[in-house]
Amino acid sequence: MTRPSTEPGAELFADDKAARALEAVYLTGDLIAQRDAVMRALAPRLGESIADIGCGPGLLALDIAEAVGPQGRVLGVDASAAMVAIANRRCAAGGNVTVEVADAVRLPGGDAMFDALVCTQVLEYVPDVPAALREFLRLLRPGGRLLLMDTDWESCVWHSSDRARMRQMIDAWDNHCTHPQLPRTLVTMLAETGFAAPRVEVHALVTHTRNADTFARAMEDTLSRHAVRTGQVDADTASAWRRDLESLDTAGQYFFSLNRYVFHARRP
Ligand SMILES: C[S@@+](CC[C@H](N)C(=O)[O-])C[C@H]1O[C@@H](n2cnc3c(N)ncnc32)[C@H](O)[C@@H]1O
Known part of the structure; x- marks a missing residue:
């Protein structure tokens, strides 16, 4: 990382192993569909700079x-040097991307x-979301479009035969980032920063099977490791939680749903 402006969550992105683990989650069918939804919402046009x-x-x-094609250009930035290395390898061939x-x-x-x-x-x-939004406003041309996506895990519905244990696991994930409930205040923050016409919609990640191509299945490992590592849940509880998800799936009773919130706004 460049400097610790990112506190909780930094370990998820910091080194090559962590970056590759995250990349594997991003290659699941659920997150491919999510990127397609982001692309439709962003609607990039030929020749644009994004x-x-x-x-x-x-x-x-x-x-x-x-x-955006060869006449357009893309700047990718990330606080993690490990992520930037992976992104650079992926994007190098195109010639219109800098990371x-x-x-x-x-x-x-x-x-x-x-x-x-x-x-x-x-x-x-x-940590300082208003400062980041001010930077976004500065970089956009007048009329330029902003698209944000963030998650609130309080929107998560994950079926369990032990609701208290499920609550414990989801609550333990909350402190993996600095602002676990950010979406509910983002429209206000966008307006306060000076963005025009802020609006929000939902992209739901939803599945009724626990298959390897889903975000939920990929997150089981990440969630339990975080919960145990931070001492919020013991290893036996985390294992029992995963066994329960497996049993529910075998019984045809698996269900997972989580809302991603998509924010649109413009520089006036
Ligand atoms: C959950 S990943 C999302 C990656 C990508 N935007 C996507 O949706 O596929 C979060 C990313 O944000 C980066 N990040 C976290 N804090 C940051 C900051 N303060 N400035 C820039 N990047 C940051 C992390 O290194 C990580 O690559």
Whole structure:
């Protein structure tokens, strides 16, 4: 990481092993569908300049680069050097993508340089969200589009035969980031920063099977490791939680749903 502006969650992105684990989650069918939804919402056009803040392994940056074509350009930034290395390898061939290490609160680039800016699943990790939003406003040209996506795990419905234990596991995940309930205040923050026409919609991750191609299945491991490592849950409880999910799936009773909130706004 460049500097510890990102506190909780930094270990999820810091080194190559962590970055590759996250990349594997992003290659599940659920998150491919999520990127497709982000692309439809962002609607990149040929020749546009677009910034992807907290670009992670560069999967979205690459999709945007293909959409804006050789006359367009994409800047990806991420606070994790390990993520930037993966994103650079992924995006190098296209020639219209630059990926750099930078913090969302101090971004490279001059004022009004971009037609659009996208930042998905990042702001919840950034301690000073208003400072990041001010940077986004600065980088966008007048009329430029902003697209944010963030999650509130209080929107999670995950069927369990032990609701108290499920609650314990989901609550233990809350402190993996700085702002676990950020979406409910983001529209206000966007308006206060000076963005025009902020609005929100939902992208739901929902499944009734526990198969390897789902976000929920991929997150079982991440959630239990975090809960046990931070001492919020003991290893036996985490194992029992996973066995229960497996039994429910075998019985045809598995259900998972989680809301991602998608925010649109414009620079006036
Ligand atoms: C959950 S991942 C999301 C990656 C990507 N945007 C996506 O949706 O596929 C969060 C990413 O934000 C980056 N990040 C966290 N805090 C940041 C900050 N303050 N500035 C820039 N990037 C940050 C992390 O390194 C990580 O790659």
